Amino acid sequence: MAKVLLKxxxxxxxxxxxxxxxYFFGYPITPQNEIPEYFSKELPxxxxxxxxxxxxxxxxxxxxxxxAAGARAMTSSSSPGIALMQEGIGYISKAELPAxxxxxxxxxxxxxxxxxxxxxxxxxxxxxxxGDYHNIVLAPGNVQELVxxxxxxxxxxxxxxxxxxxxADGLIGQMMEPVELRKPKERPIQxxxxxxxxxxxxxxxxxxxxxLQAPDLEQDNIxxxxxxxxxxKNEARYEDYMMxxxxxxxxxxxxxxxxxRTAVDKLRAEGYKVGLVRPQTLWPFPYExxxxxxxxxxxxxxxxxxxMIDDVAIACGDKNMIEFFGHTGGVLITVDEVCExxxxxxxxxx
Numbered sequence: 160m161a162k163v164l165l166k167x168x169x170x171x172x173x174x175x176x177x178x179x180x181x182y183f184f185g186y187p188i189t190p191q192n193e194i195p196e197y198f199s200k201e202l203p204x205x206x207x208x209x210x211x212x213x214x215x216x217x218x219x220x221x222x223x224x225x226x227a228a229g230a231r232a233m234t235s236s237s238s239p240g241i242a243l244m245q246e247g248i249g250y251i252s253k254a255e256l257p258a259x260x261x262x263x264x265x266x267x268x269x270x271x272x273x274x275x276x277x278x279x280x281x282x283x284x285x286x287x288x289x290g291d292y293h294n295i296v297l298a299p300g301n302v303q304e305l306v307x308x309x310x311x312x313x314x315x316x317x318x319x320x321x322x323x324x325x326x327a328d329g330l331i332g333q334m335m336e337p338v339e340l341r342k343p344k345e346r347p348i349q350x351x352x353x354x355x356x357x358x359x360x361x362x363x364x365x366x367x368x369x370x371l372q373a374p375d376l377e378q379d380n381i382x383x384x385x386x387x388x389x390x391x392k393n394e395a396r397y398e399d400y401m402m403x404x405x406x407x408x409x410x411x412x413x414x415x416x417x418x419x420r421t422a423v424d425k426l427r428a429e430g431y432k433v434g435l436v437r438p439q440t441l442w443p444f445p446y447e448x449x450x451x452x453x454x455x456x457x458x459x460x461x462x463x464x465x466x467m468i469d470d471v472a473i474a475c476g477d478k479n480m481i482e483f484f485g486h487t488g489g490v491l492i493t494v495d496e497v498c499e500x501x502x503x504x505x506x507x508x509x
Contacts, residue, residue, distance in 0.1 A: 162337040167302045168193035170338055171261055172201060174309035175233055177340050181207030182232035184221035186214055186240060189273040190329035191263035194235040215240040219247030226256035227366040229354025231313050235261035237329065238279050239270055242287065248322060249288030254365045257316035261309065261325045263332040266489040274489020275329030277413055280466035283324050284441045291380050293387050295323045295394065296441040298412045302336035311343040318346045319390055326441060328462065330414045390443055397445040398437040401427060405434030406453060407505055410471045411460040412438050415492060419460050422497035433501060449474035458501055460492065461485040
């Protein structure tokens with residue numbers, strides 16, 4: 160298939176429609192405004208529907224209803240908008256409904272700014288709603304991966320009855336790269352016999368959230384975590400770069416990992432044995448990727464204040480093995496800064 164040049168936000172729409180998404184509910188917020196704009200033009204052409212909710216709260220609840228009816232549907236937003244959606248995210252997670260959210264992150268806290276950041280790791284990976292639950296979180300590192308992950312997200316959501324969050328940042332949404340629309344791998348997806356399709360359809364349905372008896376709610380949580388254990392076993396993924404003989408390893412994802420990858424090339428050219436471990440799923444987190452006997456230190460590089468550090472520490476078993484460098488608030492890191500940071504940690508060792 161021929162490649163086409165697409166802006167990240169527009170690529171989200173193309174990928175979602177290719178995956179069979181016919182319904183979008185959202186509210187404008189920078190830096191992802193091209194997503195709802197493009198959906199509003201394209202969905203009517205295929206018999207779908209675009210609805211601009213009066214707020215992010217309304218939009219996530221519209222998504223809840225569409226998912227309960229068995230439709231392939233999604234929403235998108237950026238950091239403060241995702242924060243407003245948290246109650247609805249909890250409802251969808253409890254109901255075990257398949258749905259997709261794209262979050263093009265910006266800086267925070269609060270309204271923050273409109274520049275790209277990785278400020279929402281904690282909110283999306285650890286869960287910003289109440290209760291014991293997880294969402295599958297995919298972390299694209301470029302526009303092609305964004306396309307692949309959006310397409311696959313709908314199948315993953317259907318396979319597990321889960322909310323899937325594609326967690327990118329504003330820079331990936333705004334950059335243009337050549338991409339190919341590829342079919343994701345086939346997954347075992349069951350018919351949606353539970354979907355609300357009319358007065359006689361969808362029994363038992365997946366929309367009612369309240370459990371008044373504590374033992375019943377506890378059993379629901381136990382059942383959820385049995386499913387989560389299967390997902391942790393099957394879906395964790397990552398990419399290694401120059402890790403065969405690496406004595407120091409960067410840990411980075413998304414846009415930050417692109418800068419780090421160039422820094423690795425530069426440091427390798429100077430004789431430093433460095434590599435990169437790039438998580439592609441943030442939940443489930445690829446813990447096994449950081450269990451390397453030859454690595455002396457992990458150099459965590461993020462566009463935040465170090466939100467992934469705890470997961471890397473759990474993975475390698477020693478928080479003292481981790482050094483952090485990053486910028487926040489929308490300030491981007493540079494290759495030279497990453498190289499300088501690495502050399503300081505390595506003490507000039509080659």
